[in-house]
Structures are given as C-alpha cells and as structure tokens.
C-alpha cells in the first residue's frame with residue numbers, strides 16, 4: 527500500500543498554510559526529509575498520507591541585518607556554514623555546532639526549520655540557538671517568539687519561517703562527551719557570555735535541548751543513564767563557561 531496519497535509543492539507561504547489547514551493531521555511539512563522520510567517509511571506516522579514540500583517558498587536565505595543573523599527555515603546546514611557572519615558569532619559557536627550536527631551529506635539536506643521543529647535531544651545546533659538567545663518566526667504568531675519559550679510548549683505551531691540570532695558582542699564555549707569525536711553527543715553544554723548576561727544550554731540531558739533552569743528531567747537511553755548525564759553536565763558546564771570566559 528502506498529504511504530502517500532498527495533505530494534504538494536506550494537509556491538507561496540499563504541498556499542502552504544491553506545493546504546496545511548485543509549488537511550490537518552493528515553499532512554506533514556517536508557523540508558530536507560532527513561528525519562521525515564525515514565519516519566514515514568517506517569510507518570511512524572500512520573495518519574499522514576500527504577506531504578507539503580516547503581522547498582519553493584523562498585525561505586532558504588541566510589543574511590545579517592544590523593542587529594540579527596537571519597536563518598531562513600529551509601536553509602540547509604551547508605547554507606548556514608557558508609554564511610560569513612556565522613564564523614564571528616560567539617567565537618564560532620554556531621559554526622561548531624552546525625558541523626557537529628552530522629556529516630556533510632546530512633548537512634546538505636537537513637534544514638534550520640527541520641532541526642528546530644524536530645528538537646532532537648542531542649542537537650547541538652538547537653542548543654547553540656538557545657544559548658545565543660534566538661527567536662523563531664512562524665505563521666502562527668505575529669511576532670518572533672523566544673525559542674526557549676516556544677520549545678517549552680512542546681510542538682511548534684504553524685510553519686517555521688525563520689530563526690533570528692542576535693548579533694551581540696558575545697563569547698561562546700562548547701564542551702561535549704560523545705562515543706567518538708565525530709558522533710553526536712551523549713551530553714553537551716554550550717555557553718554564551720555577552721556582557722553581564724550568561725546563557726548555558728544543554729543537549730542530551732533531557733528529551734529535548736534546554737536552556738539552563740528549564741523544568742525538564744534528565745533522561746536515560748543506551749548511551750547513558752540520567753545520573754550519568756547529570757554528573758557529566760556539571761563538568762561540561764564548567765568547561766563551556768571556562769572556554770567562553772577565556773576567549
């Protein structure tokens with residue numbers, strides 16, 4: 527039996543919203559497909575029989591304004607890494623996190639919007655956005671909302687259109703433990719120090735990346751128990767802050 531009845535490729539955001547609203551839970555938004563295609567093939571979303579491809583909406587730009595780095599929702603990690611501003615941002619924190627997200631073939635497909643919507647527990651890129659104080663624009667809200675606040679609600683409503691990262695004079699530090707240097711982390715801490723403001727974000731600690739202080743219990747999987755993750759986070763937090771303060 528075919529998995530999909532409909533493959534839809536809207537040319538405008540308004541059309542995408544209307545297609546999504548008409549189909550409700552039957553439709554999934556398709557970005558790079560790095561997560562969604564496997565999930566559909568494994569029949570993890572049995573109610574979904576339509577995909578709405580976001581690739582033609584003109585949301586793939588990455589550019590700097592006077593105050594922010596704007597990452598379009600369908601920009602891939604490769605697009606993000608090609609942006610000149612990213613290297614100077616918090617000592618290259620976002621660049622390091624984008625590289626750690628996965629190998630080049632994955633980075634060529636996975637998009638900013640897909641990573642933010644997926645909020646995978648071990649996403650260093652998502653955690654870097656939290657530490658950098660990013661906000662997220664969606665079709666469901668008139669103004670950009672703080673990523674950490676949106677994330678606490680669980681699933682993001684609407685279509686993500688862009689992520690905005692403040693261009694502040696900040697220093698950054700990243701510390702991680704992983705099974706191998708090239709692997710995604712078991713736990714990682716990402717710190718940003720901007721003037722008198724310090725933000726530390728963690729990935730791998732809870733079921734989704736979190737900003738320090740969020741009410742989210744530590745979790746366990748085959749790579750480490752909750753107790754191990756909590757112990758590691760204390761060490762990694764100190765290392766990430768030391769790195770951010772030393773630069």
Ligand SMILES: Cc1cc2nc3c(=O)[nH]c(=O)nc-3n(C[C@H](O)[C@H](O)[C@H](O)COP(=O)(O)OP(=O)(O)OC[C@H]3O[C@@H](n4cnc5c(N)ncnc54)[C@H](O)[C@@H]3O)c2cc1C
Pocket residue numbers: 554555556557558559560561562563580599600627628632635636637638639640641643644645646647649684685686687710
């Ligand atoms: C080793 C490894 C492990 C991974 N583990 C996980 C994991 O545990 N959990 C996980 O979720 N992902 C995991 N991923 C996948 C990855 O972290 C992201 O989920 C993936 O990059 C999604 O990006 P994409 O553009 O390919 O999105 P897609 O696969 O196309 O979509 C992913 C999800 O995001 C939604 N989405 C995409 N774009 C938007 C948008 N603009 N607005 C609103 N919703 C949108 C889709 O509807 C879908 O539900 C893993 C990847 C690797 C390499």
